[in-house]
Amino acid sequence: MNQPLSRRKFVAATAAGPAVVASGQNTKLALLGGAPVRSGSFPAWPRIDALDEKEWMTVLRDRKWFRGNGAQVGRFETAYAKLTGAGHCLATMNGTSALIVSLAALGVGPGDEVIVPPYTFVATINSVLMRNAVPVFVDSDIETSQIDARKIEAAITPRTRAIMPVHLGGSVADMDAVLAVARKRNIPVIEDACQSHLAEWRGKRAGTLGATGCFSFQVSKNLSSGEGGAVLANDPEIIERCYAFHNNGRGRKVDSYNFSYQLNGANLRMTEFQATLLLCGMTRLQEQAKMREQNAQYLTSMLRQIPGIAPAKMYEGCTRNAYHLYMLRYDKAAFAGIPRATFLKALGAEGVPASSGYSPLNKEPFLKNVLNSRGFQAVYSRDYIKAWESNNHCPANDRLCEEAVWLTQNVLLASRGEMEQIAEAVRKVQKQAVDLRKA
Ligand SMILES: *Cc1c(COP(=O)(O)O)cnc(C)c1O
Numbered sequence: 160m161n162q163p164l165s166r167r168k169f170v171a172a173t174a175a176g177p178a179v180v181a182s183g184q185n186t187k188l189a190l191l192g193g194a195p196v197r198s199g200s201f202p203a204w205p206r207i208d209a210l211d212e213k214e215w216m217t218v219l220r221d222r223k224w225f226r227g228n229g230a231q232v233g234r235f236e237t238a239y240a241k242l243t244g245a246g247h248c249l250a251t252m253n254g255t256s257a258l259i260v261s262l263a264a265l266g267v268g269p270g271d272e273v274i275v276p277p278y279t280f281v282a283t284i285n286s287v288l289m290r291n292a293v294p295v296f297v298d299s300d301i302e303t304s305q306i307d308a309r310k311i312e313a314a315i316t317p318r319t320r321a322i323m324p325v326h327l328g329g330s331v332a333d334m335d336a337v338l339a340v341a342r343k344r345n346i347p348v349i350e351d352a353c354q355s356h357l358a359e360w361r362g363k364r365a366g367t368l369g370a371t372g373c374f375s376f377q378v379s380k381n382l383s384s385g386e387g388g389a390v391l392a393n394d395p396e397i398i399e400r401c402y403a404f405h406n407n408g409r410g411r412k413v414d415s416y417n418f419s420y421q422l423n424g425a426n427l428r429m430t431e432f433q434a435t436l437l438l439c440g441m442t443r444l445q446e447q448a449k450m451r452e453q454n455a456q457y458l459t460s461m462l463r464q465i466p467g468i469a470p471a472k473m474y475e476g477c478t479r480n481a482y483h484l485y486m487l488r489y490d491k492a493a494f495a496g497i498p499r500a501t502f503l504k505a506l507g508a509e510g511v512p513a514s515s516g517y518s519p520l521n522k523e524p525f526l527k528n529v530l531n532s533r534g535f536q537a538v539y540s541r542d543y544i545k546a547w548e549s550n551n552h553c554p555a556n557d558r559l560c561e562e563a564v565w566l567t568q569n570v571l572l573a574s575r576g577e578m579e580q581i582a583e584a585v586r587k588v589q590k591q592a593v594d595l596r597k598a
Pocket residue numbers: 253254255256279280282283325351353354374375376377386387388
């Protein structure tokens with residue numbers, strides 16, 4: 160999908176346009192040998208332009224590649240805090256380290272529990288396990304694909320040290336409900352905002368509502384430097400603890416030759432190269448976000464009219480969706496009973512690459528192995544682990560994992576006409592679904 164188009168293919172793809180729609184929709188399914196609704200690829204990601212090349216070479220030639228002697232990481236932190244309206248920003252190596260840094264700064268460690276959704280990228284869970292804490296899964300809200308915030312309070316125990324909602328797909332979890340229970344029970348919130356750059360809850364940016372908000376700039380994300388991450392916090396003390404932890408326990412005040420330590424830590428620092436790509440990417444971020452949002456809204460207006468296709472709903476408080484993923488649910492009953500995998504294959508053949516999304520994380524065998532490992536058993540009793548296992552059920556999430564269909568964010572950077580082709584492809588597959596029963 161990220162292959163640059165050859166000139167000939169590019170001309171073919173752009174020249175094709177709606178004409179291909181007209182011919183494609185009346186032919187046999189592409190999976191069965193007919194003409195596809197569309198050909199050519201969706202916009203490549205990540206994007207670069209002349210600015211990136213110039214700035215990158217400047218950093219390379221300056222030979223200041225480390226935040227200790229360069230200025231780019233600091234510049235990025237200031238710019239990202241300003242963009243989000245956060246009090247402070249700390250750049251990190253990646254999103255996983257942003258989560259680990261946050262958990263460490265808030266004192267989450269062995270014997271603690273962290274409330275997490277089961278529908279997320281595995282790093283959310285791994286970061287908790289890396290602190291030798293236990294992830295406690297709260298079921299998903301199948302309509303939105305977010306954590307079901309109404310079920311958080313029942314999962315709180317005396318061990319709960321943090322609540323970690325994920326703003327999945329660039330949409331926003333029900334932060335009114337999350338923050339209400341967090342305040343009532345006096346438990347800090349760590350927002351996993353790794354997929355929600357520029358998303359908003361009631362006009363405030365995702366990642367600025369909790370004690371910390373964590374971002375990823377891994378190559379697939381809406382703002383990307385290959386690898387990269389950031390922690391946002393309004394409390395300067397929290398960001399200083401984050402800084403020290405990410406800098407081998409050394410606070411901001413020490414110079415290279417002053418070996419004093421505030422706490423334990425690791426080296427999770429961002430490089431000057433990463434920060435440079437992010438500063439360049441930020442010049443395009445707002446425009447791309449607007450385009451994704453407009454295209455997603457247009458696509459939703461078409462897809463929600465198709466029986467058996469349910470685009471993910473947003474909570475009323477989500478005033479801006481970053482659309483890292485375009486998420487919907489597929490009901491095979493409206494498609495002659497053909498399984499999701501066949502639907503995805505047929506859609507792919509029509510020129511629309513879609514995937515089935517996450518599997519149920521709470522059921523992953525590796526979790527049981529970690530909880531029953533020597534280290535964990537030294538902290539958690541056998542009865543405790545048994546009780547965790549018997550409470551670990553997320554039926555709504557199980558169903559979500561069976562029904563979900565995703566498109567990736569770069570698809571939403573295509574033209575309005577291409578959104579029409581996506582809807583056309585879904586309608587075509589539906590119309591001829593019976594023919595796929597044996598495919
Ligand atoms: C990408 C992602 C992460 C991890 O970020 P990395 O930069 O890949 O370490 C964590 N949580 C979620 C929800 C993500 O999408």
